[in-house]
Amino acid sequence: MPAHSAPPPRALPGGGETRRHVLVAVVLNKPGVLNRVASLMRARNFNIDSLAVSHTDSDDVSRMTITLHGDDVAVEQAAKQLYRLIDVLKVQDVTSEPTIQQELALVKIRATDSNRSEVLKLVELSRGRVVDLADGSVIVEVTGTESEIDAFVALVRTYGIKELVRTGAVVMARGSGSIEEAIKR
Amino acid sequence: MTITKGDPAHPPSPVARAATERATPPPTRRSHVPNEGSAEAAAVERARKGMLHEGRELKRTRIGADVLCEALLRQGVEVIFSYPGGVILPLYDVLGDYPELRHVLVRHEQGGAHAADGYARVTGRVGVCMGTSGPGATNLVTGIGTALLDSVPMVAITGNVPSALIGKDAFQEIDINGITLPMTKHNYLVRDADDLPRVVAEAFHIARTGRPGPVHIDITKDALQQETRAEHPTDAEIVAGLPGFRPNLDGHGRQLKLAAAEIAAARRPVILAGHGVLHAEAWDDLRAFAEKTQIPVAWTLLGIGVIDETHPLAYGYMGMHGWKHVNRAIQSADLLIAIGMRFDDRVTGNVRTYAPYARIVHVDIDPAEIGKNVAVEVPIVGDAGRVLRALTPLVDPVDPATRADYFAQLTEWKADSVASSWHGSGAWRDGLLSADYVIERIGELTEHEATYVADVGQNQMWLARYAGFRHPNTHVSSGGLGTMGFSVPAAMGAALGRPDRETWAITGDGGFQMTFQELMTLVADHIPVKIALLDNKKLGMIRQWQEIIYAGNYHSANLPGPDFAKLADAFGIPAFRARTPGEVDDAIRAAQAVDGPALIWFEIAEEQNVFPMMPAGKGLSDLIEKWGGAEE
Numbered sequence: 001m002p003a004h005s006a007p008p009p010r011a012l013p014g015g016g017e018t019r020r021h022v023l024v025a026v027v028l029n030k031p032g033v034l035n036r037v038a039s040l041m042r043a044r045n046f047n048i049d050s051l052a053v054s055h056t057d058s059d060d061v062s063r064m065t066i067t068l069h070g071d072d073v074a075v076e077q078a079a080k081q082l083y084r085l086i087d088v089l090k091v092q093d094v095t096s097e098p099t100i101q102q103e104l105a106l107v108k109i110r111a112t113d114s115n116r117s118e119v120l121k122l123v124e125l126s127r128g129r130v131v132d133l134a135d136g137s138v139i140v141e142v143t144g145t146e147s148e149i150d151a152f153v154a155l156v157r158t159y160g161i162k163e164l165v166r167t168g169a170v171v172m173a174r175g176s177g178s179i180e181e182a183i184k185r
Numbered sequence: 186m187t188i189t190k191g192d193p194a195h196p197p198s199p200v201a202r203a204a205t206e207r208a209t210p211p212p213t214r215r216s217h218v219p220n221e222g223s224a225e226a227a228a229v230e231r232a233r234k235g236m237l238h239e240g241r242e243l244k245r246t247r248i249g250a251d252v253l254c255e256a257l258l259r260q261g262v263e264v265i266f267s268y269p270g271g272v273i274l275p276l277y278d279v280l281g282d283y284p285e286l287r288h289v290l291v292r293h294e295q296g297g298a299h300a301a302d303g304y305a306r307v308t309g310r311v312g313v314c315m316g317t318s319g320p321g322a323t324n325l326v327t328g329i330g331t332a333l334l335d336s337v338p339m340v341a342i343t344g345n346v347p348s349a350l351i352g353k354d355a356f357q358e359i360d361i362n363g364i365t366l367p368m369t370k371h372n373y374l375v376r377d378a379d380d381l382p383r384v385v386a387e388a389f390h391i392a393r394t395g396r397p398g399p400v401h402i403d404i405t406k407d408a409l410q411q412e413t414r415a416e417h418p419t420d421a422e423i424v425a426g427l428p429g430f431r432p433n434l435d436g437h438g439r440q441l442k443l444a445a446a447e448i449a450a451a452r453r454p455v456i457l458a459g460h461g462v463l464h465a466e467a468w469d470d471l472r473a474f475a476e477k478t479q480i481p482v483a484w485t486l487l488g489i490g491v492i493d494e495t496h497p498l499a500y501g502y503m504g505m506h507g508w509k510h511v512n513r514a515i516q517s518a519d520l521l522i523a524i525g526m527r528f529d530d531r532v533t534g535n536v537r538t539y540a541p542y543a544r545i546v547h548v549d550i551d552p553a554e555i556g557k558n559v560a561v562e563v564p565i566v567g568d569a570g571r572v573l574r575a576l577t578p579l580v581d582p583v584d585p586a587t588r589a590d591y592f593a594q595l596t597e598w599k600a601d602s603v604a605s606s607w608h609g610s611g612a613w614r615d616g617l618l619s620a621d622y623v624i625e626r627i628g629e630l631t632e633h634e635a636t637y638v639a640d641v642g643q644n645q646m647w648l649a650r651y652a653g654f655r656h657p658n659t660h661v662s663s664g665g666l667g668t669m670g671f672s673v674p675a676a677m678g679a680a681l682g683r684p685d686r687e688t689w690a691i692t693g694d695g696g697f698q699m700t701f702q703e704l705m706t707l708v709a710d711h712i713p714v715k716i717a718l719l720d721n722k723k724l725g726m727i728r729q730w731q732e733i734i735y736a737g738n739y740h741s742a743n744l745p746g747p748d749f750a751k752l753a754d755a756f757g758i759p760a761f762r763a764r765t766p767g768e769v770d771d772a773i774r775a776a777q778a779v780d781g782p783a784l785i786w787f788e789i790a791e792e793q794n795v796f797p798m799m800p801a802g803k804g805l806s807d808l809i810e811k812w813g814g815a816e817e
């Protein structure tokens with residue numbers, strides 16, 4: 001036994017600082033694949049913040065953008081676990097890469113005769129788009145990063161939000177590289 | 186329609202086949218088939234060859250159920266453990282046309298799943314179990330989970346209601362696909378017979394490739410009945426159809442060099458060998474590596490058998506109920522070389538105090554296992570065998586003399602630890618029969634050549650510690666899921682997989698009472714499992730925890746059982762009884778002399794504990810070795 005006194009405790013994986021991560025998963029477009037991903041994240045104790053899914057240019061391949069909070073090791077573990085799914089072709093953590101991130105939100109804002117013009121002015125300044133005008137409300141479409149949409153929502157909350165729906169972020173890395181071309185072979 | 190059906194009451198077995206192929210079978214080989222060597226067995230052999238090599242002509246249309254049988258035969262399946270039911274009857278309607286597929290009618294689907302598991306663990310091949318929809322499928326679930334947690338290659342097949350009825354809560358309909366999704370490596374729902382050849386081939390490929398695991402195939406009744414001309418895919422087509430499944434088998438060259446440097450610098454290294462070494466059939470590679478580097482080998486519960494326990498570098502079984510000397514070596518090591526193991530909490534205890542002086546090289550075929558439970562210095566993703574074969578040439582041979590001090594200390598620790606936890610006289614307190622002695626005698630009298638199948642709890646730990654394992658794949662144990670009731674049905678499968686070895690089911694009275702319905706399967710199918718029932722009339726491990734951790738608050742630890750001799754007799758199984766150390770050897774020999782299954786009822790001391798013991802949440806240095814002032 002080494003003579004010196006007790007060593008420091010061994011570091012535990014996953015005990016680091018938590019931050020928002022963005023994972024891009026390229027998956028086979030098969031029935032149940034969304035269920036597999038969601039089930040795995042639940043079973044492994046990861047909490048998904050948002051999830052956006054659609055097929056890619058190829059009909060048999062889908063792309064998921066998953067945002068979640070966790071420390072770097074825990075999220076790496078989530079990505080490795082996703083990789084174990086037979087239908088998952090490629091998983092990439094793009095958190096630290098230069099990316100384009102966009103999210104779309106529809107917000108149904110309370111708007112009366114007395115404040116409608118004020119609301120519309122605000123929407124215009126926020127680069128939102130009015131897509132429906134009705135007696136007592138407007139529906140506004142905004143796109144932007146998650147925090148831009150957060151800011152818009154906070155701004156119009158004073159008027160009263162009747163309904164809010166957000167797509168969750170979709171993300172693409174800048175530059176000419178392609179995750180879909182790089183799927184595991 | 187003229188169909189000659191096979192006689193399912195007299196199925197052929199691997200034994201019958203092997204026996205006809207070999208001129209002089211070794212004397213230890215046993216037959217499970219009453220008519221071995223008969224004209225009928227020869228006819229079956231001809232039929233099998235005709236099936237495999239010349240194709241076969243069905244004098245009726247080919248339906249999904251035929252395709253399933255063909256696909257199983259193409260995968261080399263020789264036995265399936267199954268139970269019929271409404272929606273899987275189309276398959277049973279054609280099974281008689283495939284006498285080469287031995288069908289073992291289990292008495293409960295859970296038994297079938299464990300049997301497939303035991304078969305897979307001793308043969309390294311894919312085990313197959315089947316059941317019907319609804320309760321048949323849910324009964325398989327415990328066995329599938331057991332296989333998942335221990336990475337056992339298995340294909341579980343269930344029938345489901347006709348596709349038009351799916352989602353309508355039809356009779357015996359349950360969303361079994363949803364149930365098995367998180368507890369399989371992959372699963373399928375097949376609604377079209379044309380998909381069956383591809384799905385079955387993929388399922389076997391996935392089950393046995395990379396890190397093995399269970400795959401579930403759910404087939405609707407109409408798919409089993411549907412006519413089809415679908416052809417079976419080639420191996421290349423199967424791989425091409427699974428672009429998302431490309432396990433990385435070879436360790437990265439740079440990582441191998443880093444590992445070699447760690448090994449060269451280490452003064453107190455220990456190898457931690459796990460189930461992955463057995464999956465990779467890399468026991469010879471492990472021994473060569475250990476001998477060249479002169480590094481002692483410790484093993485996990487599922488790693489038992491990776492090295493002959495009498496080998497000078499074989500150090501012992503690690504973890505919660507492992508040997509104290511092994512845990513001491515780990516706690517003082519400066520390098521752990523972990524191969525095909527996953528730092529389970531039963532192995533590490535409290536990770537913060539685990540192996541505090543050690544750097545870690547971790548070899549595993551599953552990238553997700555690396556860095557999951559402990560942070561490691563050198564991760565290597567790859568097959569244990571391939572990595573060992575690539576790593577061994579990179580390390581310099583070590584002269585054992587340079588490790589003299591280290592080895593001397595290891596030897597001293599081992600002598601001390603073995604002396605303090607062994608009842609060589611056979612008697613625990615008050616002359617009561619000691620369980621470790623029983624296990625040791627079974628190991629001795631079977632000359633360490635049998636297959637030993639544990640149940641879960643104290644019996645499992647006694648077996649792991651005291652049987653003395655010499656060969657790979659002779660120890661079968663539900664490690665990850667810890668499934669009580671595993672032993673007897675898993676031994677059933679193990680005996681069919683390795684009929685050339687004696688098969689012993691080591692079980693406690695608790696686990697035995699969970700699945701003893703399979704005794705009837707043993708009798709009906711002439712499967713010669715010897716059952717060592719360690720009866721302490723308690724849930725022993727529950728009692729032990731309640732004594733030590735819950736201040737003696739015994740609740741539900743007493744477990745009244747039946748008269749086990751009468752029970753065995755009712756099944757037509759010879760039973761023997763031992764209550765004192767002096768009766769042990771005779772009982773074991775008597776059971777060995779029985780041509781067929783036999784049971785030994787060992788009435789052991791009721792309050793014997795398994796020591797040492799690491800309390801949950803504590804570290805490997807916090808072993809409890811005695812309790813209540815008495816040496817155990």
